[in-house]
Each structure stands twice: as C-alpha cells, then as structure tokens.
Amino acid sequence: ATVRLFYRRMLDRLAAIAGVRSVSVSTNGLFQGNESRDPISVEGYTPPGGETPHSRMDHIGPGYFRTVGIPILVGREFESRDAAPARRVAVINEAFAKTYFAHTNPLGKTIRDVFPGNPGEMVVVGVTANDRTNSLREPFRPRVYLPLFNPLWPHVWVSFEVRTQG
Numbered sequence: 001a002t003v004r005l006f007y008r009r010m011l012d013r014l015a016a017i018a019g020v021r022s023v024s025v026s027t028n029g030l031f032q033g034n035e036s037r038d039p040i041s042v043e044g045y046t047p048p049g050g051e052t053p054h055s056r057m058d059h060i061g062p063g064y065f066r067t068v069g070i071p072i073l074v075g076r077e078f079e080s081r082d083a084a085p086a087r088r089v090a091v092i093n094e095a096f097a098k099t100y101f102a103h104t105n106p107l108g109k110t111i112r113d114v115f116p117g118n119p120g121e122m123v124v125v126g127v128t129a130n131d132r133t134n135s136l137r138e139p140f141r142p143r144v145y146l147p148l149f150n151p152l153w154p155h156v157w158v159s160f161e162v163r164t165q166g
Helices: 001-015 064-068 095-102
Strands: 020-027 036-042 055-060 072-075 089-093 110-113 121-128 145-146 161-163
Touching: 001 020, 036 161, 055 089, 064 161, 089 095, 095 121, 095 145, 121 145
Parallel strands: 055 145, 089 121
Antiparallel strands: 020 055, 020 161, 036 055, 036 110, 072 121, 089 145, 110 121
C-alpha cells in the first residue's frame, strides 16, 4: 500500500511539470526487454490438444494508453473504480482478441491467470490496437493489461511514461 501511494504521488508530481501532457506507469516499461508472461484460461476457448495458453501481461497505471499512443478499439480504458479488489478487470490487445475470442465479443468475458498463487479472474473491459513494446520488428502477441493499483502480484520496480508537448 505504501509503494502504491508513492507511485500515485510520483504520477501527480510528474503531471505537474510544465509541458507534460500526460503521464502513466507500467511494470514492463517500453523497449526495455522486460516481459511478464503467465499461463491462462479463457472463457469459451478450448485449447487444441494439450496446449496451455499463455499471454504476455503488463500492469499499467491510469492514462497509460493515451500516454503511449495506443488506441482503445472497443470498450474502455481503466478507471479509478478498477482499483477495488472486489472486481479485477483487464484490457486485451487485438492479437489476444483474435487468438482467444475469434468470433465472439470479448467484453465481459473472463480470463483466468492460472499461475499458482496469483489471484485469478479478470473481466475484459476493453480491447486496444496491437502494440510493439520491445522492438519495432517484433510480431504482435496476445497481451493482457491489468490495473497497477489492483495487481495480480507485487512489483519490485516500475517505469514511468511521460508524454510532453512538442
């Protein structure tokens, strides 16, 4: 709780700097080579013969998509109410939607992190355009975004993303 309060204060301080248009935070950062990946189960998806589905995951702060320039295609971005532990939500990218929800609307569907010890279920509230976070040549891979202030697991470090004028 103390660490999350520190992150919130840093976001407020960075946003107050002259010329800053938006600011956010993420656990993987951009173009740092960091990736989180967990086994998942997806409502309505039956994996082919013994496959265990996996997805890349990133915990992000408010305004992340606007700050890094990733458009929301369907649904919504995270809101302050999404920090409440009672209902965990997720935003997925297009690659995730095409892989696991090929002919179904993903909004309102459940994804479960099945890595032992992680809290589990999240409900899809949005879909973003595909993005590249580590290399401009990397293929688009399924990705789940989760609210940093309602994390699946504790984080040792974060990266702050800042969009400035000009």
